[in-house]
Amino acid sequence: MLYAQKTPADKRADFRAALASGELLRFPGAFNPLSARLIEQKGFDGVYISGAVLSADLGLPDIGLTTLTEVAGRAKQIARMTELPAIVDADTGFGEPMNVARSVQEMEDAGLAGLHIEDQVNPKRCGHLDGKQVVDQGTALQRIRAAVDARRDPNFLIMARTDIRAVDGLDAAIDRAKALVDAGADAIFPEAMADLDEFAAVRGAVDVPLLANMTEFGKSDLFTVQQLADVGMNLVIWPVSLLRLAMGAAMRGLDELTDAGSFTGKLGEMQHRSELYELIDYEGYNHFDTSIFNFTVAR
Template sequence: MPGLFSSNVTPTDRRTAFRKALTSGTIQRLPGAFSPLVARAIQEAGLDGVYVSGAVVAADLALPDIGLTTLTEVAGRSRQIARATDLPVLVDADTGFGEPMSAARTVSELEDAGVAGCHLEDQVNPKRCGHLDGKEVVPTELMLRRITAAVNERRDDSFVICARTDAAAVEGIDSAIERAKAYADAGADLIFTEALHTPADFEKFRAAVDTPLLANMTEFGKTELLSASTLQDIGYNAVIYPVTTLRIAMGQVEAALSDIAETGTQTGWIDRMQHRSRLYELLRYSEYNAFDTDVFTYTRPDDN
């Protein structure tokens, strides 16, 4: 359990644990967190890590996922989320917010934010959602420069640098496989291939690439939703559910607001809400209260 104000586990220890888990034979399940409180709920649910989605950070700012967010915004939200959990946090760093020098600075900022790792992608900057049509990818040589710059800037060798390729939807799976091999040779610790369609696609990728692999199980996209156990059987090392918690929350929010607009009361939703007592439990309200009492019941000795 994290301390009251930050995690008790050092960033290096979380990074080292994440690296070890990626080669443990047990797939690592990383739901997306749109807030620090969700990250805490992910830990309490017994999951393995936390993912910070670029699409979710953008959506939370009421922006589309087309490269409009800044490094400052993503690093700031990542820092807040990493503070609230002892789990490793993996961050979507888009294209590195620019070209190779920007990718290097991105790694530096995210290391300072205390996260376990990040992924950089080979889309043209500005990028677009990986499950939409019309994507473009940069030449392999440019992506290799992004990865090399990121690896060279990394100060903590345990920080995980993941390379994402969107080439399968643009150039085909064979091209994505060749890119993945080149990215691993350039120093990527983990490979994320976006928008594969079927179990056979995942199996083909696993058979061809030796590096640990990450799967994206996002809803309403091009990928057939597979269970963690199925992906583990195929040989994948990690799986993200990037937008799931946001979609669940916003689906409920919109339905409830529509009901309130129609009826003028939220009473029909009481049984579907997180109870105040559970929120306070998740916030560890009693521990803060005990801390506050310990501080403010102190009586200063008489100065005389």
């Protein structure tokens, strides 16, 4: 009913404890607050909030057009709807190091459990596209130091994402990961690894949690949770998968409407009204007014 009962501070503490357990944590990407609640209902460990998804939700490409205000506002709406920890893609930090510092505090205030800051230049692009450019190491480290300095809750996770693998190769990615850890990063997101051996190489180089990005149609193969656990990953995200599934279903539904003149043929693929009401805890609002949920929904 309404929003999560667990406080952001408690979510962060629980998230840190889960990361320390050594188990691989599964964070599907939520494309709206309701999908975050569904992720929780289905028993996952946390919620990921993708910059690409937030851009697409606005009808924009993932090239750094979204603002800190837009991202923090939408991330807050998503994070508050679930008892799970949520981490957010903060792109390059929305500006210079001082902007990175402000971004961290805005995301703390929004109730997030953590964020990641990447080392691309502006305008950035999706991490699985060709033609990426990264900043020099000094600039990358400056961003992370600013993020760490700005943090008020020590359990708020500062993750450093590096995109340098696609630009200068695996050795460069390992060197940068080490430097980012030395700069204070709590975790590393090595983007666009080519195979499991590359994930394993980064795992052998740094002693902080590592995130694997299992995005479809990208540079990395789609490894299973077990395969990633076997090479020592700590977090796995599927950032855009639910949005892709939802949009694919919407495309097919609109085609059905064009061809058949109704959605009748798609009823079996829809979330039932009763399932929606259960997910949003319609009945729980009778706590305020007993006339709210005084009906039966046929299944």
